[in-house]
Amino acid sequence: MYTRIYLLRYPKETADQPIIYYLVKRYDVQFNILKADIRPHQIGIMILELKGQKENVKEALEYLHSLDVTAERLAGKVNRDEKKCFQCGACTGICPVGALYIQRPEMEVIFDPEKCTACGLCVTGCPVRAMEVCFDPATDGVDVTAPV
Amino acid sequence: MSDIEKRKIEKKKFAINKTYAEINARIKAGEAVVVTAEEMVDVVKQEGSVEAARRIDVVTTGTFSTMCSSGAFFNFGQTTPTIKAQKVWINKVAAYGGLAAIDCYMGVTETMEDDPLNQVFPGEFRYGGGHIIEDLVAGKKVYLEAKAYPTDCYANTKCKKELTLADMNYALLCNPRNGYQNYNCAVNFSDKTVYTYMGSLKPKCRNANYCSAGALSPLLNDPLYRTTGIGTRIFLGGGVGYVTFNGSQHNPAAPRGENGVPTRPAGTMMVQGDLKQMSAEWLRGISIQGYGCSMAVGLGVPIPILNEEMARFTGVSDEELFTHVVDYGHDYTNCISRDYGQVSYAQLKSGIIDVAGKKVKTSPLSSIVKAREIAEILKGWIKDGKFHLGEPVDYFPTADFSFKD
Numbered sequence: 001m002y003t004r005i006y007l008l009r010y011p012k013e014t015a016d017q018p019i020i021y022y023l024v025k026r027y028d029v030q031f032n033i034l035k036a037d038i039r040p041h042q043i044g045i046m047i048l049e050l051k052g053q054k055e056n057v058k059e060a061l062e063y064l065h066s067l068d069v070t071a072e073r074l075a076g077k078v079n080r081d082e083k084k085c086f087q088c089g090a091c092t093g094i095c096p097v098g099a100l101y102i103q104r105p106e107m108e109v110i111f112d113p114e115k116c117t118a119c120g121l122c123v124t125g126c127p128v129r130a131m132e133v134c135f136d137p138a139t140d141g142v143d144v145t146a147p148v
Numbered sequence: 149m150s151d152i153e154k155r156k157i158e159k160k161k162f163a164i165n166k167t168y169a170e171i172n173a174r175i176k177a178g179e180a181v182v183v184t185a186e187e188m189v190d191v192v193k194q195e196g197s198v199e200a201a202r203r204i205d206v207v208t209t210g211t212f213s214t215m216c217s218s219g220a221f222f223n224f225g226q227t228t229p230t231i232k233a234q235k236v237w238i239n240k241v242a243a244y245g246g247l248a249a250i251d252c253y254m255g256v257t258e259t260m261e262d263d264p265l266n267q268v269f270p271g272e273f274r275y276g277g278g279h280i281i282e283d284l285v286a287g288k289k290v291y292l293e294a295k296a297y298p299t300d301c302y303a304n305t306k307c308k309k310e311l312t313l314a315d316m317n318y319a320l321l322c323n324p325r326n327g328y329q330n331y332n333c334a335v336n337f338s339d340k341t342v343y344t345y346m347g348s349l350k351p352k353c354r355n356a357n358y359c360s361a362g363a364l365s366p367l368l369n370d371p372l373y374r375t376t377g378i379g380t381r382i383f384l385g386g387g388v389g390y391v392t393f394n395g396s397q398h399n400p401a402a403p404r405g406e407n408g409v410p411t412r413p414a415g416t417m418m419v420q421g422d423l424k425q426m427s428a429e430w431l432r433g434i435s436i437q438g439y440g441c442s443m444a445v446g447l448g449v450p451i452p453i454l455n456e457e458m459a460r461f462t463g464v465s466d467e468e469l470f471t472h473v474v475d476y477g478h479d480y481t482n483c484i485s486r487d488y489g490q491v492s493y494a495q496l497k498s499g500i501i502d503v504a505g506k507k508v509k510t511s512p513l514s515s516i517v518k519a520r521e522i523a524e525i526l527k528g529w530i531k532d533g534k535f536h537l538g539e540p541v542d543y544f545p546t547a548d549f550s551f552k553d
Contacts, residue, residue, distance in 0.1 A: 086432060086518055087518060092511045093347060093350075093510075104499070106516075107512065109517075124272055127435055
């Protein structure tokens, strides 16, 4: 099963469309809404996990694109500064999805960007601020990590 | 009878007796056998403590974690006319100026003057004394401001200057309490998240945080302070430092297991060293959400294997090291001495412990990866003959102990 987490940005005009319904019905993908902030006449965001055949996920993304809904992989948006991180492990108790975890027996702290949902809890939880969620605020206009 | 005389008498009962001078001669000749405290576990298991003591000369330990009772003395140079600085700030973080004219002490938990602290809870505490020390050792320029009242010999009333660590006349890392011998495992039984120096703890005991390098930790390998004393030469912040006294809150009377190792916070060390030799890799400014600023300190203590007792002490494994589970949601803050049972460091490192009949996920706050690296670096220094052991000129207060078997 192919699993990817995407950040979707809805233009103002599509906020009232049942997009996710069509996504499932037409492309047979499983979805999990990790976060959504969509309001009438506003740019909306949704963090969506998609599971399914790779082909289906690809076509589902094309469908989104045709509606001017942009879909970006979250994996590239959250980074760990490897120079700053000193492998203490404090983040492993904070991360709600296990994207930050301890590898045993080495006790190494691993960051798996594929599991990350960009909740942002680790950013202030890290004692040396090694975690960064880098969405460009100038062009985005929406704070992805802000609580809904 | 003095401590030193007592130690001389005790020496007679061992099968193996080595002196600091003998071990240092072997280090000088490049013949010293050095292993890390993690490696020593298997050595003692396989060879027994007498054979291990015969073969191994030094065991190196390491720890890298937040150590709040840390800071540095600076002498920042005179101005024209001269100044007797009374209030001092470096990058808007206050240093203590109640010393001679241009001496000050920067403590690592000091926050910036305009830090919102916990007014918006939990506060971020982005920059403080520890960050200044890190910036200085990284070679960065800092901005120093001082205020003073004028005297006939010190006429200046204020001073502002930019300077680097190289510009300081003197910079001494001086940490009154480092390397706590054991520490509590923290949980939270209250119904709201608490933000503590032991990290953020979820309500109703949904996570547990612990902070010790376990089998690699300096004082867990020298539980009775037999070789770690005043004058012990150590790895400190990437450079060479010294143990200069027992640390504040040093408590040798804490309860101990059959192996002599405390099962609660017990001994501590005061350490010092020339900051100019140190590196920003091993002194890191820390921001603990909702709690404050601090600094992570890299510390490594070499333990000479003078006899089979020291071999046995240093052979201790995570399975034989224990701590207690303490509630930081209510008990700790209200000075209630209650605990939720004893857990081993092997259990803590496994990722799950049992607390009050419930499985709880654990997270470390002390870097095992870096602790191991420090023990390896110190091992390398000793093997290369670059680092010799310092024989203590005096010892910490300790407890009576001998192995029963």
